[in-house]
Amino acid sequence: MRTSSSPGPNRTGKTWLACAFGPRAARLGHSVLYLRMPRLFDDLAMARPDGLPAPHR
Structure with a gap:
């Protein structure tokens, strides 16, 4: 898996x-x-440590 982030002005x-x-x-x-x-x-705030998807709101 590769991730990409694009910070900048x-x-x-x-x-x-x-x-x-x-x-x-x-x-x-x-x-x-x-x-x-x-x-x-x-999504990160609701992430679970066991890797299961977070429940949808």
């Missing part, structure tokens, strides 16, 4: 790149998950 094309690379990686057989930071933080 506003309006520099981070989302554009993610939207371009994600579908290409999926076509090549990779799993792709695109989350905005607030959703990622919510």
